[in-house]
Amino acid sequence: MNHEYSQFTVGVLALQGAVSEHLQQIEKLGAKAVAVKNCAQLNEIDAIVLPGGESTAIGKLMRNSGFIDAIRDFSQQEKPIFGTCAGMILLAKHIEGGEPSHLGLMDIVVQRNAFGRQVESFQASLSVQDWDQPFPAVFIRAPYITRFNESAVEKLAEFEGNVVLAKQGHLLACAFHPELTADLRIMRLFLEMIKSGCR
Secondary structure (H helix, E strand, O other), X not given: OOOOOOOOEEEEEOOOOOHHHHHHHHHHOOOEXXXXXXXXXXXXXXXXXXXXXXXXXXXXXXXXXXXHHHHHHHHXXXXXXXXXXXXXXXXXXXXXXXXXXXXXXXXXXXXXXXXXXXXXXXXXXXXXXXXXOOEEEEEEOOOEEEEEOOOOOEEEEEEOOEEEEEEEOOEEEEOOOHHHOOOOHHHHHHHHHHHOOOO
């Protein structure tokens, strides 16, 4: 049992998407994992994961259940937020094509389905900043970051010249699905953000 993160409770927004896989990774690293289904639960957690799924559908569900304002308030407390795939789109301040933003928290512009709908999924070995070994990234109708505020956002990984992993203070966003691999390093990176007190 890993006790390094045992004092932390990490929520996974459980409206749609790959919720159970994220919960399992959090628990494997020794933190307490909670499926977040209502806004009141945000008071009980130290950080939250916004999982993949369909960003427009999740955004609508979030609006209908009060999560947009509640997660913005959560972010105001500088509690870490991690968006994967659709979660990256939810975090972005701008979405290409004029689609309205959802949470509008991270100073990035994203392109939805950026690798094309025809490529349903693929895996790539991704070089991540300061890591010796590549990460086996699984992309499923993935977005990517087209532009970002270089003075605020740290680029952590690129694929084919496009940013697919980035960090801004207490916010972490990736275009791929780390929860669909046995590699826990991306989730560990997120838990380290809680531990290091960027909140």
